[in-house]
Amino acid sequence: MKELLKYQELDIELKKIEKKVNGSEFFKNVNKSKEIAKKSQIRMIEINEEAKKIIEDINKIAGVKNKGLDLVQKYVNTNVDNMQEKDVLEIANKIKPIRKNLEELISRLNILENKMARLLEEFDNMKKQIINSKKVYDENKGKLDSLKEEVEPEIEKAKQKLQNQEKNVNPDLILKYRNLKREGVFPVLVSLNEGKSCGYCRVEQSMHKLEKLKLTGFTECEQCHRIIISD
Structure with a gap:
C-alpha cells in the first residue's frame, strides 16, 4: 500500500504540473470562446427555423387579409344610387365584421413582424458573438500552445516517474x-x-x-x- 501511496503522490504532482496548462487563463479563454461559438451557432440554427415558421404565418395571414380587403373593396364599389335604404344598410352590416376581422389580422401581423425583428436582431448578436469569440480564441490559442510547449518537458518527466512507480504496485490495486x-x-x-x-x-x-x-x-x-x- 505504501507503493500505491507513493504512486498517488506522483500522480498528484503530475496533476499540479498539468494544471499550469489546463488551469491557465489561456486554456479557460480558449474553451470559453469555443463554447460561446458553439452555443451561438446552435441558436442561429434555431432562429432560422423560428423565422421560417413566422414567415409562413405572415404569408397565411397576409393572404386572408388581402382577401378581406378585396371583399371590402367590392362592397365599397357597389353602386348604391338606385338601392333602397335597407339594401345599403345590409352592405354596411356585411362590411363591419370583415373590418373587425381585418383589424385583428393586422394586429397579429404586427406582432409577428415585431417578433421577426427581434429574431433578426438576436441573429445579428449571435454573429457578433461568434466573431468576438473567434478573436478571443485566436488571441489565446497561440499563447496556450506556447505554454504547452514550455510545460511539456515537465509533464513528460512526471509521467515517466509515474510509469516507473507503477511497476512497484500490485496490478489489482492499480x-x-x-x-x-x-x-x-x-x-x-x-x-x-x-x-x-x-x-x-x-x-x-x-x-x-x-x-x-x-x-x-x-x-x-x-x-x-x-x-x-x-x-
Whole structure:
C-alpha cells in the first residue's frame, strides 16, 4: 500500500504540473470562446427555423387579409344610387365584421413582424458573438500552445516517474485506483481520521470496515468509496 501511496503522490504532482496548462487563463479563454461559438451557432440554427415558421404565418395571414380587403373593396364599389335604404344598410352590416376581422389580422401581423425583428436582431448578436469569440480564441490559442510547449518537458518527466512507480504496485490495486479515479474519486487514498472516520468525507466507518483496516492495512469508505489506509 505504501507503493500505491507513493504512486498517488506522483500522480498528484503530475496533476499540479498539468494544471499550469489546463488551469491557465489561456486554456479557460480558449474553451470559453469555443463554447460561446458553439452555443451561438446552435441558436442561429434555431432562429432560422423560428423565422421560417413566422414567415409562413405572415404569408397565411397576409393572404386572408388581402382577401378581406378585396371583399371590402367590392362592397365599397357597389353602386348604391338606385338601392333602397335597407339594401345599403345590409352592405354596411356585411362590411363591419370583415373590418373587425381585418383589424385583428393586422394586429397579429404586427406582432409577428415585431417578433421577426427581434429574431433578426438576436441573429445579428449571435454573429457578433461568434466573431468576438473567434478573436478571443485566436488571441489565446497561440499563447496556450506556447505554454504547452514550455510545460511539456515537465509533464513528460512526471509521467515517466509515474510509469516507473507503477511497476512497484500490485496490478489489482492499480486497476482499482484507476477505476475510482475514472469515476471522479480523487485523491483515491486517504488516511483514517481520529481512528474511526474517513479522512476525506469524515464519515464514521463501521466496525467491520475498521477491522478490515487493521487486518489488511486498507478498507473502502462506506460513503465516498475512497481507499482508507492505516498510517
